[in-house]
Amino acid sequence: MKILVTGSNGLVGSYVVQQLLDAGHTVFASSRMPDLSAFDGRPGYRFVQMDFTDPYALDAAFEAIQPEVVVHGGAMSKPDDCEKDQAEAYKINTVGTVQLLLNAAAHRSFFVFLSTDFIFNGQGGMHTENDPAGPLSYYGRTKLEAEEAVREYEYPWAIVRTVFVYGKPLYGRDCFVTMISKKIRNREAYRVVNDQERTPTYAGDLAKGIAAIIEKKATGIFHLCGEDQLSPYGMATRVAAYLGLDAPLLEPVTTASLNALARRPLKSGLDISRAKQVLGYAPVSFREGLEKTLGG
């Protein structure tokens, strides 16, 4: 299949592109900046540099590609950045998604949208797909409004909500796990939140889940994340244990003490029962994810 993947330079997009190439698809990877990947030259790989908030660029790309599937992973993904520049966050996360949907509709593409646990308020935890949303941050609001637009799409669509993604960086950008492993190895002091609970997601699992959605043409909302419930501090101590190192300079702190710009849900893990049942989704444990991220 011909698949357009936005956000290909990002952590999630890079794993999705790799997974879809491995499955034999023709992948049009797209980002705003030049290609960071090492996929150039692989059969089926093309790169399209494009700002998806530019309607003319989008129009030209869709005309040229005629994608059967769009995986929309591009986003302004840092909650504090979104809080600081709300106009830009709305333009990229909400309006950009609507513009992609309009173009996708002209080609009747299957539309797969990457969303987040931050659409929930974090009071319930282990949310199912049908739980009511209640974003605490501007990031969460822009993603929820984009979800609402996707739900209005007249052709098949899927919304994939994921949580705290980690994995060996394919293009050199650190994720939380690799960043914290460097702090521990270098014996640097670091404050890590201990009162937020997440279900961290190994990027390879997420990419496999998205590939399964495409293969099965599975529609509706899917929660794709890990099953272990951990705080970021809990993750950091497991990284230290995996490395066999003491981490006396990691300091557990409360969310309130960090004074971050964006409010974050405290208990936002997602229930993956539907993905297991419909997609055969089977994520690795956090321990296995650490092995894949930090091992070899």
Ligand SMILES: NC(=O)c1ccc[n+]([C@@H]2O[C@H](COP(=O)([O-])OP(=O)(O)OC[C@H]3O[C@@H](n4cnc5c(N)ncnc54)[C@H](OP(=O)(O)O)[C@@H]3O)[C@@H](O)[C@H]2O)c1
């Ligand atoms: N990572 C997580 O823990 C997590 C958790 C929940 C949900 N998600 C969702 O998963 C998706 C991917 O997240 P990620 O962590 O991989 O994000 P990321 O590493 O920040 O990457 C975002 C990507 O979006 C691209 N992009 C941003 N604005 C663009 C624009 N106007 N035009 C074209 N490309 C643009 C960036 O391109 P350039 O780099 O070339 O500028 C980059 O490739 C997002 O939708 C995010 O909301 C992520």
